[in-house]
Amino acid sequence: MSEAWSLHSQLERDTTSVGDLALSRVLAINDADYPWLILVPRRQGIVEIADLAAADAARLMEEIVLASRALKAVTACDKLNVAAIGNVVPQLHVHIVGRRKDDPLWPKPVWGRTPARPGEVAAFGWFVAAVRQALPVGPSA
Amino acid sequence: MSEAWSLHSQLERDTTSVGDLALSRVLAINDADYPWLILVPRRQGIVEIADLAAADAARLMEEIVLASRALKAVTACDKLNVAAIGNVVPQLHVHIVGRRKDDPLWPKPVWGRTPARPGEVAAFGWFVAAVRQALPVGPSA
Numbered sequence: 001m002s003e004a005w006s007l008h009s010q011l012e013r014d015t016t017s018v019g020d021l022a023l024s025r026v027l028a029i030n031d032a033d034y035p036w037l038i039l040v041p042r043r044q045g046i047v048e049i050a051d052l053a054a055a056d057a058a059r060l061m062e063e064i065v066l067a068s069r070a071l072k073a074v075t076a077c078d079k080l081n082v083a084a085i086g087n088v089v090p091q092l093h094v095h096i097v098g099r100r101k102d103d104p105l106w107p108k109p110v111w112g113r114t115p116a117r118p119g120e121v122a123a124f125g126w127f128v129a130a131v132r133q134a135l136p137v138g139p140s141a
Numbered sequence: 142m143s144e145a146w147s148l149h150s151q152l153e154r155d156t157t158s159v160g161d162l163a164l165s166r167v168l169a170i171n172d173a174d175y176p177w178l179i180l181v182p183r184r185q186g187i188v189e190i191a192d193l194a195a196a197d198a199a200r201l202m203e204e205i206v207l208a209s210r211a212l213k214a215v216t217a218c219d220k221l222n223v224a225a226i227g228n229v230v231p232q233l234h235v236h237i238v239g240r241r242k243d244d245p246l247w248p249k250p251v252w253g254r255t256p257a258r259p260g261e262v263a264a265f266g267w268f269v270a271a272v273r274q275a276l277p278v279g280p281s282a
Binding site: 047048049050052054057058060061062064065068069072079080081082083084085086087088099106107108109111112 | 188189190191193195198199201202203205206209210213220221222223224225226227228229240247248249250252253
């Protein structure tokens with residue numbers, strides 16, 4: 001953990017930063033169909049949840065709970081889908097996706113599809129602002 | 142938490158019990174292509190990770206780490222995929238799936254496909270026994 005952490009270039013390209021929690025950078029994907037957050041622990045070289053130090057793993061769970069509650073509060077989604085997959089982008093990142101029982105893919109998972117259908121920029125801006133307000137985030141370092 | 146917990150009937154039908162950790166029942170799916178564990182916190186009426194009491198959420202993370210390491214030790218998989226989806230079976234359950242870079246679906250996720258292709262019963266028995274030995278599980282209550 002002496003090496004400096006930086007966000008993987010693909011996550012950088014595909015997301016907007018919401019801000020930083022104590023451990024994780026919070027990112028948002030502009031997906032017209034699914035409100036979608038990603039938590040990225042700011043720890044260099046970590047691929048699996050099981051690679052984290054115990055205190056970081058505990059903190060990640062706290063941040064999953066915070067982000068889940070914020071997403072639910074902001075979107076009134078019916079279900080949260082939470083996953084650490086990382087088969088394409090190896091830097092550990094946790095997806096937190098809000099689902100509705102009338103969304104296009106329900107009840108299938110959202111992963112492994114073709115790219116997101118981006119929503120209207122203004123609507124996404126409101127979403128990011130609402131999540132930022134619902135979470136105790138500071139600015140991304 | 143006064144109400145008695147019981148395993149959801151679909152999880153009961155589709156899996157074999159490995160044993161109980163402090164919080165979660167550990168289940169295994171007989172899938173010929175993917176070594177597959179499921180953790181089910183033994184708490185009645187919980188749907189989302191964010192519904193858990195803070196101490197239970199912390200314990201769930203510890204058990205995700207334990208099960209991830211056991212699965213990796215037993216299978217030498219290249220990547221772990223961890224997810225709480227629950228769009229079909231609402232009882233909170235966490236999938237922990239071992240992936241190989243030459244497996245049939247790589248790098249796509251395994252969820253939302255047609256049912257598992259069951260492997261040979263004897264091989265699955267060895268897998269369950271190995272996981273049981275790699276985890277500090279007691280018998281399922």
